[in-house]
Amino acid sequence: MKKPSLLSFKDWAGGPNTKSTLEVVHRHGPCNQLGKGEVNAPTISEILSHDQSRVNSIQSRLDLSSGKQSLRSSKTTLPAKSGSSLGAGNYIVTVGLGTPKKDLSLIFDTGSDLTWTQCQPCVKYCYKQQEPLLDPSTSNTYTNISCNSALCSQLGSATGNSPGCSTSTCLYAIQYGDQSFSIGFFGKEKLTLTNSDVFDNFFFGCGQNNRGLFGSTAGLLGLGRDKLSIVSQTAQKYGQFFSYCLPSTSSKTGYLTFGKSGVPSSVAFTPLSNSQGQSFYFIDVTAIIVGGTKLSISPTVFSNSGTIIDSGTVITRLPPAAYSALRAAFRQQMTKYPTAPALSILDTCYDLSKYTTVSIPTISFLFNGNVQVDLAFSGILYAGSASQVCLGFAGNSDASAVGIFGNVQQKTLNVVYDVAGGKLGFGPGGCS
Numbered sequence: 001m002k003k004p005s006l007l008s009f010k011d012w013a014g015g016p017n018t019k020s021t022l023e024v025v026h027r028h029g030p031c032n033q034l035g036k037g038e039v040n041a042p043t044i045s046e047i048l049s050h051d052q053s054r055v056n057s058i059q060s061r062l063d064l065s066s067g068k069q070s071l072r073s074s075k076t077t078l079p080a081k082s083g084s085s086l087g088a089g090n091y092i093v094t095v096g097l098g099t100p101k102k103d104l105s106l107i108f109d110t111g112s113d114l115t116w117t118q119c120q121p122c123v124k125y126c127y128k129q130q131e132p133l134l135d136p137s138t139s140n141t142y143t144n145i146s147c148n149s150a151l152c153s154q155l156g157s158a159t160g161n162s163p164g165c166s167t168s169t170c171l172y173a174i175q176y177g178d179q180s181f182s183i184g185f186f187g188k189e190k191l192t193l194t195n196s197d198v199f200d201n202f203f204f205g206c207g208q209n210n211r212g213l214f215g216s217t218a219g220l221l222g223l224g225r226d227k228l229s230i231v232s233q234t235a236q237k238y239g240q241f242f243s244y245c246l247p248s249t250s251s252k253t254g255y256l257t258f259g260k261s262g263v264p265s266s267v268a269f270t271p272l273s274n275s276q277g278q279s280f281y282f283i284d285v286t287a288i289i290v291g292g293t294k295l296s297i298s299p300t301v302f303s304n305s306g307t308i309i310d311s312g313t314v315i316t317r318l319p320p321a322a323y324s325a326l327r328a329a330f331r332q333q334m335t336k337y338p339t340a341p342a343l344s345i346l347d348t349c350y351d352l353s354k355y356t357t358v359s360i361p362t363i364s365f366l367f368n369g370n371v372q373v374d375l376a377f378s379g380i381l382y383a384g385s386a387s388q389v390c391l392g393f394a395g396n397s398d399a400s401a402v403g404i405f406g407n408v409q410q411k412t413l414n415v416v417y418d419v420a421g422g423k424l425g426f427g428p429g430g431c432s
Contacts, residue, residue: 019259020076020197022093024108026250042213044384048344050213051314051406057176058111058280058310059401061160065278075238075259076197090312091246091407092217093256096192097204098139104131104218108244108256109312110417113158113226113279114174116182116205117219124183124209130216136206141190145170151203151228152186157278158228172205180212182219191230193258197237203228223311223417224279231419234258240419244311245430248378248411254431260418267416267427270367273306280308281417283424284368285403288322290329291361297322305396307403309415309424315345315382316393316406323395326363330391333361346382346390353386365405373426376412 042050090107097104097117104117118126120135136142145151147163152170155163163186164171170186184207191202207219214220222229223242231240238259245254273282285302288295301321318326327348337358340349352358360381364374382392392408414430 019257019261020194021255021257022076022095022193024091024093024244024246024254024256026091026247045344047314048346052345053179054111054176054313055317055404058308058313058404061279062402064160075257075261076193090215090314091244091254093221095221097134097189097202098136099141099190100139101190101192102132102134102139104134105216106219106221107214107217107312108221108223110223110281111279111308111310111312112174112220112222113224113229114155114172114205115202115220115222115230116172116174116184116207118182118210119184119206119208122208126207126210127212127214128216129214129218131218134206134218136185136187136189139189141200142206143188145186145188145203154228155186158222158224158226174205176212180214182207182210182212184208184210197258199234199237202230202233225281225419226278229279231417235420241417241421242419243414243416243425243430245414246311246407246411247431248376252432263416263425264414264427266429267414267425268369268371269416269418269423269425270369270371272419272422272424273368280310281424282306282308283405285322285365285405286368287366288326289362289364289366289372290326291333293329294366295322295325295329297325301399302403305400305403307405309405309410311407311410313404313406314408316409317396317401317404318393319399319401319403320395320397321399322403323393326393327391327395330361330363340388340390343382343384343388343390345394346392347394349384349388349390351387352389365409367426371426373413374428375409378411379409379413382408 092105093108094103094105117134118129120133147165147168147170152163155172159172159174161173172186173183175181184205187206188201188203191199223231241260242258244256247254270283273284285307286299301319305319337350340351343349363380364372366372380392381389383389412431414427416425
């Protein structure tokens, strides 16, 4: 695959047994302080178009990688919120970097590995962010990674691009499917999740050239499977164990928790499958149930494509045959409601503006190990407005394209990643 010219390094070369929980907010919700005073929030169509770009990027990374192209009981929890301003339907947490600590709001992403944030002096370009840019020259604990370091050579697997070099300093470059990208210095810094959960040598990207739909956030928190992700870098304390809950609406908050402590008995685990793609979390879908009836979809429909769970993709993508069956069953039980025009990639929409109560069929997913996940009401429908409420799923155009269990369908679930144990859990009622 030809490297895009916008990732050329020459374009900008220049200067140098506890648990912890973070709050999660939605990017475009009132709980996210970053949006205050920002210009226009994106339209639903822009969000869905951006979402399709991400899906295309994930597929390209998988094609490329496949050749087609000891645990302590430590736990920390961060509040997870919705972000704001430009971008897609992603979720945000706040962490601290540097000494003295600077709080930064980052999009958390299970489909990415390298954590990065915009940094001074912004040699090429930085988009507008709400918080002050991180300035490594004012931190007592920041260090650049040298080009000849073994860590520098690990960047390729974490970013999909070979590292660069500028005056002996290692450079990273990472691009996302919508032409968003970040290029900068690869560095080491103190990471603070909570006052008691501090990591002295956290490796991350200090971005000097950043463009794209990251909203007013400072950057991205990589929760993928690569050795440079925060999950791997904090493994000694948290044992590669984390969980989150995405709130049902953008006005509520969820959480992102690192570490294992008292997983509820209501959480059922399905194996993580060892499919292609080092970054992604693959799980095996075996069936879909609509209104209590299992759809007649051949298991090979799901096994041929494979499925990843991804916090950064908004709408769940299904193989064409699976989506057709789901859509037909859903439409059959929604005939009493007037239809509405399609909304971008969503082709099954209804005008519910004249109804005070609506009855929709339940939808459940079955995963390997007979794990049944019942979707919340908020995980079934995606609304542009009351007069355009759509089934929140889309079909891939190609039967071999990877399926993606997106963040709309994950709403209110307690989603538990036991990476070291090779399994992923789902439980109801993680948050509201």
